[in-house]
Amino acid sequence: MKVFVTNVIPQVGVNLLEEAGLELTQWTEKRKLSGEELVAHCKGYDAVLCVSNQLDAAFFEACPHLKVVALHSVGYDNVDVQAATRAGIPVGNTPGVLSDATAETAFLLMIATARKAFYLHKKILNGNWGFTEPTADLGISLEGKTLGVYGLGKIGFVMARKCAAAYNMKVIYHNRHRNVEAEDALKAVKVSFEELLEQSDVLSVHTALTQETKGMFNKQAFGRMKPSAIFINTARGGIHNEADLTEALQKGIIWGAGLDVTNPEPMDKDNPLLQMPSVCILPHIGSATVETRDAMATLAARNIIAGLRNERLPYIVNPEVYTHTPANS
Ligand SMILES: NC(=O)C1=CN([C@@H]2O[C@H](COP(=O)(O)OP(=O)(O)OC[C@H]3O[C@@H](n4cnc5c(N)ncnc54)[C@H](O)[C@@H]3O)[C@@H](O)[C@H]2O)C=CC1
Numbered sequence: 001m002k003v004f005v006t007n008v009i010p011q012v013g014v015n016l017l018e019e020a021g022l023e024l025t026q027w028t029e030k031r032k033l034s035g036e037e038l039v040a041h042c043k044g045y046d047a048v049l050c051v052s053n054q055l056d057a058a059f060f061e062a063c064p065h066l067k068v069v070a071l072h073s074v075g076y077d078n079v080d081v082q083a084a085t086r087a088g089i090p091v092g093n094t095p096g097v098l099s100d101a102t103a104e105t106a107f108l109l110m111i112a113t114a115r116k117a118f119y120l121h122k123k124i125l126n127g128n129w130g131f132t133e134p135t136a137d138l139g140i141s142l143e144g145k146t147l148g149v150y151g152l153g154k155i156g157f158v159m160a161r162k163c164a165a166a167y168n169m170k171v172i173y174h175n176r177h178r179n180v181e182a183e184d185a186l187k188a189v190k191v192s193f194e195e196l197l198e199q200s201d202v203l204s205v206h207t208a209l210t211q212e213t214k215g216m217f218n219k220q221a222f223g224r225m226k227p228s229a230i231f232i233n234t235a236r237g238g239i240h241n242e243a244d245l246t247e248a249l250q251k252g253i254i255w256g257a258g259l260d261v262t263n264p265e266p267m268d269k270d271n272p273l274l275q276m277p278s279v280c281i282l283p284h285i286g287s288a289t290v291e292t293r294d295a296m297a298t299l300a301a302r303n304i305i306a307g308l309r310n311e312r313l314p315y316i317v318n319p320e321v322y323t324h325t326p327a328n329s
Pocket residue numbers: 074075076095096098099102150151152153154155156174175176177206207208209210212213234235236260261284285286287288
């Protein structure tokens with residue numbers, strides 16, 4: 001059986017697939033395959049392991065022969081899940097193993113933003129150490145402040161735990177469902193979206209990007225936040241409206257922002273957000289630690305191996321595929 005891998009993945013994943021007797025082709029060019037190229041490459045393969053390629057209805061219609069699609073991510077907003085199910089193709093992802101690393105990224109962006117760290121580093125690089133006076137380059141203290149989590153799932157929980165432990169922060173959250181574990185362990189309080197906006201000193205986004213969450217953080221939302229608030233997004237850039245965020249920061253409607261995700265990615269190097277003192281931006285590295293990427297490659301390989309053995313994927317995005325009768329069958 002043959003597996004096409006759209007990027008270079010950690011060796012541990014390669015080893016697992018090869019030990020299972022699978023023949024592997026990895027795309028090694030440092031550019032993303034176009035949709036058409038991906039379809040062309042998948043011909044003659046039984047499975048594909050993808051990083052962040054757009055897998056739309058056209059892809060699944062063109063590749064009904066695939067026995068499994070494994071994502072090297074927990075997020076699957078890039079996948080038309082219904083089209084995969086219609087084609088009878090199970091899709092797997094990598095939940096849980098990246099929660100610590102991604103929450104750590106949100107935590108680092110929170111502190112870096114609160115203390116203007118990226119901007120000050122840039123100033124030094126530009127030969128501008130500055131004259132140290134008591135009123136220059138002031139940040140915001142985090143001790144005892146209120147963290148608002150939008151989407152208190154696996155990553156949101158770890159972020160909340162870190163903030164409560166490190167800074168004694170009060171945790172409020174807005175979620176589709178109550179998170180009883182967080183309420184018990186962290187005394188987290190579930191609030192409405194409006195209350196989350198109005199009460200958070202730091203508001204950290206941890207939902208998936210869906211039709212419901214797309215553009216949730218817009219002019220109206222930023223307008224309800226505190227002028228001293230910090231907005232953190234390590235989930236997906238599509239959840240905030242970038243033009244509205246830029247305007248909110250320029251006009252002092254909110255104080256700062258830390259982003260690991262932008263819209264589009266990559267962000268244009270001339271984007272005004274990159275020049276703002278209380279903005280810190282990273283190029284979508286939330287899960288990028290050696291340990292986490294190894295664990296993700298392991299889960300993705302396990303999904304591929306299970307799919308090619310006609311077994312249920314251990315980490316499945318569309319479990320309904322097992323009860324659905326594909327068209328034309
Ligand atoms: N920056 C990065 O490198 C990474 C980003 N991510 C992003 O983080 C997201 C979250 O990952 P996990 O915590 O593992 O997922 P999760 O499923 O454990 O948590 C998401 C939470 O959001 C809630 N939610 C969903 N829709 C909602 C809505 N409309 N309103 C309120 N709450 C809603 C869910 O009930 C759930 O509790 C992923 O979908 C992915 O997009 C994940 C890993 C790395």
